[in-house]
């Protein structure tokens with residue numbers, strides 16, 4: 282039987298470097314928005330349009346992850362609404378929405394507190410949205426976070442959803458003043474391939490949040506680091522090193538907070554009196570590996586298979602994965618008789634996938650001259666190829682091709 286007194290005593294942090302670890306929790310709303318004055322200014326200027334009787338039908342807010350898009354936009358909009366009775370702000374995160382209907386249902390739920398039945402469909406959800414907004418203050422700012430997720434609906438065009446939101450009959454009939462703020466990592470027109478009818482209904486107002494530079498990042502996470510660590514447990518040189526590396530690699534505040542939390546945990550675990558550079562280094566590598574693995578897990582099947590096939594050759598002496606590989610080698614593997622026919626890819630499809638992988642930053646390619654044999658394209662992953670093999674089973678589990686795991690692992 283477990284002795285819980287012993288168990289809890291054993292696992293209680295001893296000599297921790299933290300004073301208040303939760304200060305590093307990126308889910309806690311920050312007390313103040315730091316280092317984004319220009320952005321706050323731009324957002325406030327757009328909102329102040331109501332004093333002249335105009336809000337743009339759309340505002341796109343875009344930029345890489347962890348750059349403060351959500352916290353900044355939400356805070357400024359909420360503060361504005363708190364000072365203007367004729368303005369309402371609603372926030373909906375569409376991250377979990379796999380269909381246009383579920384996105385409309387989420388918005389409906391936020392506005393009314395009620396769920397739309399599946400039988401009511403997209404039409405029913407929008408009818409409910411317009412009826413709810415009719416009762417709202419004169420101006421409504423609807424913040425739609427992670428809007429790019431609506432592209433996951435294979436049955437509908439995302440343009441359909443945005444067109445309804447902007448030009449829906451129920452909206453026009455009631456003369457509803459809705460300003461939809463679309464928050465995403467990508468440029469929407471490109472990412473969602475919006476059609477011209479939607480593009481012309483959107484306004485070109487946009488606010489771009491770039492990756493944080495070193496000094497911004499210091500300003501953004503500095504107060505959280507001060508609160509999180511005990512005196513002297515995060516030496517200035519180590520703190521400086523962690524922030525420089527985080528700015529150089531990511532420019533992402535969320536990842537920076539995670540890096541320092543983990544580095545602190547590593548120091549406590551190793552019973553060190555303070556966080557060291559090695560604690561930072563170990564976690565930089567772990568954070569990069571996690572991010573790349575997540576990216577790989579989200580790849581479409583053909584893309585995953587092509588990148589997995591760059592890891593199939595092993596060096597006979599060392600047993601290490603052999604890279605670079607050529608397009609021909611990938612083609613031989615993707616067209617091999619060992620693989621089921623429906624997994625085979627043509628040379629052309631392989632070339633297209635490689636181009637996509639290059640754009641995603643997952644592979645590097647270059648041309649090598651081989652004398653009489655001509656010029657050969659070389660392909661290499663931009664990260665340790667072993668990371669692909671580490672997640673092979675996890676990826677294939679969610680596909681109809683679980684049997685490929687054994688086949689690929691034998692290589």
Ligand SMILES: Nc1ncnc2c1ncn2[C@@H]1O[C@H](COP(=O)(O)OP(=O)(O)OP(=O)(O)O)[C@@H](O)[C@H]1O
Pocket residue numbers: 306307308309310311313314315316317344345346347348349350351352353465466490501534535
């Ligand atoms: N300017 C800032 N001031 C204070 N905290 C910030 C700032 N920017 C980012 N943060 C911290 O980083 C976390 C992540 O920020 P936020 O969610 O706004 O990023 P995002 O750009 O919307 O990211 P994603 O695209 O991944 O949703 C916040 O919860 C907050 O803890």
